Amino acid sequence: MVTIDNVSVEFHGTQRLLRAVNGVSLSIREGDVFGIVGTSGAGKSTLLRTINLLQKPTFGRVVIDSVDITCYSGIDLRRVRQKIGMIFQQFNLIHTKTVFDNVAFPMRIAGKPQTEIAKRVLYLLELVGLLDKIYAYPSKLSGGQKQRVGIARALANDPRILLCDEPASALDLETTNAILDLLKGIHRKLGITMLLISHEMSVIKKVCTRVAVMSEGVVVEEGNVYNIFASPQHSLTQSLVAHSLDLELPERVLGSAKGALVKAVYKGIKAEEPVLSDAIREFGVGINVLHGKIEYINDQPLGVLILNITGNEQGVGQTIEYLRTRTASVEVIHG
Ligand SMILES: Nc1ncnc2c1ncn2[C@@H]1O[C@H](COP(=O)(O)OP(=O)(O)OP(=O)(O)O)[C@@H](O)[C@H]1O
Ligand SMILES: [Mg+2]
Structure with a gap:
């Protein structure tokens, strides 16, 4: 279980202080697929990044399985991060490494033995349907294939939490659906807890069980995805749902x-x-x-x-x- 407890994130600009996340509290249950939706600049990525402390909260706490990780650093933080995979909109692959080495990378950092790494890379590439590209370089892959590598890499150290920041926003509709289906399948198979950011309710509808709607650093509405679609309360949620229902x-x-x-x-x-x-x-x-x-x-x-x-x-x-x-x-x- 992930608990975000009254988290705020402030950035000091040249002109003024920006509160990108403003007093957000959320509970994400074990095995949930939790969506975060909202317009650009709402603070979604900043909030997500507090969960693996890529972004330190200015105030508040991040608690994972009853352990407050907010002040973790060094080896403790590395250990926690190994159990939290992350995938990105722009894939963030290492261009000078093959698919194999991209997926192996987090395991090498974690000091896993070579034979275990090789075995797991094969398993993961089969899971994401990319075994045939094992020795290809990222520049030879399509966007959808790059994201499959990103997903395999995120799962390398067998994480319990997978953070997905707009995993399909850079892809066409058909590839988007294939990637979302893949994530759904991975959730079903591995029972991993997932947090997924999107600016579209149609993406949330396809994969998530719960959703939080963010605007200007604040969660304006939260609930079960079905209920949010059936009776959206906040005007932003209403417009996002209406847009998605077309x-x-x-x-x-x-x-x-x-x-x-x-x-x-x-x-x-x-x-x-x-x-x-x-x-x-x-x-x-x-x-x-x-x-x-x-x-x-x-x-x-x-x-x-x-x-x-x-x-x-x-x-x-x-x-x-x-x-x-x-x-x-x-x-x-x-x-
Ligand atoms: N490292 C940073 N330094 C300063 N300001 C930042 C930093 N990261 C984010 N911000 C600002 O914080 C606000 C929230 O940004 P964030 O990236 O979390 O929004 P978002 O909801 O993910 O938007 P998008 O949908 O465009 O990705 C924005 O105003 C952004 O400019
Ligand atoms: Mg973002």
Whole structure:
């Protein structure tokens, strides 16, 4: 278990003091895949780097398995770091070393015997699907292949925690999905605790079980990924979720709609109930579905519908109230 306890990080600029992380507290349970999402400059990387003390907190504590590591240095810090792997957006491979030597590097630093190193490099390269590139240099690899090397290297010393700072942001969509699937598979196979930064909710949705939303150094919202998608509270979370669900309507439809435009979110099994036909019958309104989808988040269905409700004012109002009782959330977009 990783506990970030009231951590702040300050940087002294030439003009002023910048508090990049401001009093953040989080608990990451053993085996969780914990996402950190937020806009650029929110302090995500700085926060992540406090966990392996690549960044020392100015205030607060980082506690791993009940041990406060915040003041660790020297050999103690090296030992802790060996149990925390990290992968980076820009891969950070050593360009003058082969794939084999990149993956072997952390084990050599840790003083592992040569035979053990060779065996483990083979195992890890097979795990990430890159055995055929074992003697290639990074310059001969695609972005996706480079990140596979980065992942193998991060796992070299059999860490219990894997820190992933935007691991797929430099990659195209297909390669992004392949890397995220690989991370998911590694989590399933090794049961490792993972923290993953992204600026996109769609990435968080694919791999994470919990998520913290950061803005200007502060965690503004935190919870189970499914619940955050079903009912985001903070305006930043709402906009990140809306962007990821991609339910934008064309201006023409928004401008010409009569009656009320409503976004309704259904959770779990309720996604299958005949809520709309019940409302039409009960309140004598017309309901037209303008947009909708069912998303599966951690294998649970989440239905999102954009509805145009027409009829007399009272019927429309009653329908909205009724939908509120039957769905997870209802947002009136217009009307
Ligand atoms: N070493 C540093 N020295 C001074 N300022 C820094 C340092 N590292 C980060 N910052 C500043 O701290 C703030 C948070 O940066 P950070 O890299 O943690 O944000 P981020 O959420 O990871 O952003 P991005 O999505 O762009 O990677 C920014 O204003 C950044 O300029
Ligand atoms: Mg960053």
